Amino acid sequence: MEFMEQRILRDGQVRPGNILKVDSFLNHQIDCRLLDEAGKAFYEKFRDRGITKILTVEASGIAIACLTARYFDVPVVFAKKSKSLNLDGDLYTSVVHSFTHNVDNTVVLSKKFLTDKDKVLLVDDFLANGKAMEGLIDICGQAGAQIAGIGIAIEKGFQCGGQRLRDAGYDVFSLAIVDAMTDDGQITFRH
Amino acid sequence: MEFMEQRILRDGQVRPGNILKVDSFLNHQIDCRLLDEAGKAFYEKFRDRGITKILTVEASGIAIACLTARYFDVPVVFAKKSKSLNLDGDLYTSVVHSFTHNVDNTVVLSKKFLTDKDKVLLVDDFLANGKAMEGLIDICGQAGAQIAGIGIAIEKGFQCGGQRLRDAGYDVFSLAIVDAMTDDGQITFRH
Numbered sequence: 001m002e003f004m005e006q007r008i009l010r011d012g013q014v015r016p017g018n019i020l021k022v023d024s025f026l027n028h029q030i031d032c033r034l035l036d037e038a039g040k041a042f043y044e045k046f047r048d049r050g051i052t053k054i055l056t057v058e059a060s061g062i063a064i065a066c067l068t069a070r071y072f073d074v075p076v077v078f079a080k081k082s083k084s085l086n087l088d089g090d091l092y093t094s095v096v097h098s099f100t101h102n103v104d105n106t107v108v109l110s111k112k113f114l115t116d117k118d119k120v121l122l123v124d125d126f127l128a129n130g131k132a133m134e135g136l137i138d139i140c141g142q143a144g145a146q147i148a149g150i151g152i153a154i155e156k157g158f159q160c161g162g163q164r165l166r167d168a169g170y171d172v173f174s175l176a177i178v179d180a181m182t183d184d185g186q187i188t189f190r191h
Numbered sequence: 192m193e194f195m196e197q198r199i200l201r202d203g204q205v206r207p208g209n210i211l212k213v214d215s216f217l218n219h220q221i222d223c224r225l226l227d228e229a230g231k232a233f234y235e236k237f238r239d240r241g242i243t244k245i246l247t248v249e250a251s252g253i254a255i256a257c258l259t260a261r262y263f264d265v266p267v268v269f270a271k272k273s274k275s276l277n278l279d280g281d282l283y284t285s286v287v288h289s290f291t292h293n294v295d296n297t298v299v300l301s302k303k304f305l306t307d308k309d310k311v312l313l314v315d316d317f318l319a320n321g322k323a324m325e326g327l328i329d330i331c332g333q334a335g336a337q338i339a340g341i342g343i344a345i346e347k348g349f350q351c352g353g354q355r356l357r358d359a360g361y362d363v364f365s366l367a368i369v370d371a372m373t374d375d376g377q378i379t380f381r382h
Contacts, residue, residue, distance in 0.1 A: 029304045030253075030267040032260040059249035062221075063257045063267070069223040076221040076254070082292075101273075113220045 003037055004153060004175035005189050014185045018158070020178060026125050026153060027060035035067040035153075038175055042151040043071035045173050046121055049148035053077055053120045055140070057096075057107055057132050061124045064153055068123055077114060079107040079136060092142045096135035099128070107135050116144030127152040127174060130161020137170075149173060157190050194228055195344060195366035196380050205376045209349070211369060217316050217344060218251040226258040226344075229366055233342040234262035236364050237312055240339035244268050244311045246331070248287075248298055248323050252315045255344055259314055268305060270298040270327060283333045287326035290319070298326050300334075307335030318343040318365060321352020328361075340364060348381050 013021040025031040051072055056065040057079040065076045079094075082105065090111040097104050114120070122136050133150065140147050147170060155162045155174035158181075165172050177190040204212040216222040242263055247256040248270040256267040270285075273296065281302040288295050305311070313327050324341065331338050338361060346353045346365035349372075356363050368381040 023301065024304070025266075028268065028271065028301055030257060030260070030269070032257050032267060033264070035257070036261065058251075059253060059269070059271070062250060062253040066221060066223050066226070066254045066257050067261075069221070070227065070258075073224070075216075076223060077219065078221070078250070080219065080250070110214065110219055113215070 002175060003034070007031075007034060008154065008176055008178070008187060012187070014181045014183070014187065016183055018156070018181060020154070020156070020181060020187075022154065030063050032063070032067060035064050036070075038064055038151075038153055039068035039071050041175060042068050042121065042123065042173065046149045046151065047072075049121070050119050051121045051148050052118045053114065053145075054123055055079070055114070055120045055136055056123050057081070057136060060126075061132075064125050064151075065123050068121070068151065072121070075113075077109065079109045079139060081105045081107055092139040094135040094138040094142075097129075097131050099131070107132075107139070109139050111143070114139065114143040114145050118143065118145040119148045120145050121149050121151060122147060123151040125153045127155040127161050127165075127172070128159045130159075130164055133161065133165060151175075154178065193366060194225070198222075198225060199345065199367055199369070199378060203378070205372045205374070205378065207374055209347070209372055211345070211347070211372060211378075213345065221254050223254070223258060226255050227261075229255055229342075229344055230259035230262050232366060233259045233312065233314065233364065237340045237342065238263075240312070241310050242312045242339050243309045244305065244336075245314055246270070246305070246311045246327055247314050248272070248327060251317075252323075255316050255342075256314050259312070259342065263312070266304075268300065270300045270330060272296045272298055283330040285326040285329040285333075288320075288322050290322070298323075298330070300330050302334070305330065305334040305336050309334070309336040310339045311336050312340050312342060313338060314342040316344045318346040318352050318356075318363070319350040321350075321355055324352065324356060342366075345369065 152174040180188040343365040
């Protein structure tokens with residue numbers, strides 16, 4: 001069994017409504033040793049793709065992006081969820097619906113940090129409906145940047161995001177794919 | 192000259208209104224090799240303090256927190272800027288004013304990730320007015336957690352945050368302290 005699956009079984013908590021709480025190691029408290037292992041796995045998968053940037057969206061994607069970027073020795077760029085007064089000049093923008101918070105967020109990325117010369121690895125801690133990832137893909141399209149692959153810590157395989165991205169031809173590499181959860185806490189992984 | 196000062200001089204941009212833009216390496220695009228060096232410097236300074244957690248606030252503090260935590264081999268916990276539907280149970284909360292965005296944010300932290308057994312290192316990318324740091328200190332007070340030190344990448348020494356924290360007895364270690372900036376881009380560091 002893979003390391004991310006083991007960790008989900010040990011520390012993840014299933015809640016009603018298909019919620020998988022992993023806030024003790026992934027998105028509130030962060031086990032950086034685990035994310036370092038995730039970054040290494042992404043590097044082993046995508047090392048030959050000529051990647052120039054690791055791209056993610058704030059906030060919880062930043063941790064896994066940074067620990068991945070160390071292996072590739074390239075910068076992280078993270079899309080911001082609202083227009084900051086300190087972000088000036090030309091911006092790529094995309095509207096992303098968050099089902100978690102039930103709001104539309106405009107994510108923005110400064111044009112100077114993503115161009116048609118970039119080959120990017122998109123990473124995030126979670127993939128469920130895939131809306132955040134589609135926002136990043138939209139921004140890559142605006143920039144003319146190539147998408148070399150997508151690295152995900154935990155994919156909810158029973159939601160449509162991963163399937164839709166794979167159908168669109170993206171190379172989605174998820175360290176754990178949860179295919180089913182029951183209210184009494186049983187978790188089934190895809191292999 | 193220290194590495195963070197060198198990087199500010201090379202890639203930072205001074206804008207009217209005492210704005211120092213470091214978005215090419217610190218808080219939009221992130222140079223993880225630089226932040227790794229920052230984490231190492233924090234570790235050398237605070238390694239003997241018995242630190243159990245690295246505490247920061249989303250979003251841009253997460254990167255430096257993670258690359259610091261690797262050296263200490265302890266978890267990161269980051270305070271979140273609003274109440275997420277996925278955050279349940281008991282929360283510490285504190286209201287933080289953001290001068291950058293001119294809004295009050297409520298930052299929250301799950302009680303299960305910070306207790307009176309913790310000795311924490313607070314880290315952030317920027318220290319200016321110190322409002323975010325005061326929110327984290329407030330939360331540590333609620334938890335009964337000890338604050339072993341504060342690590343900052345860039346302090347704006349001409350704003351009051353650092354002085355107020357030092358006057359209150361905190362051990363604030365900033366990798367670069369900017370004492371003055373002129374509109375034509377001259378930067379004076381404190382030594």
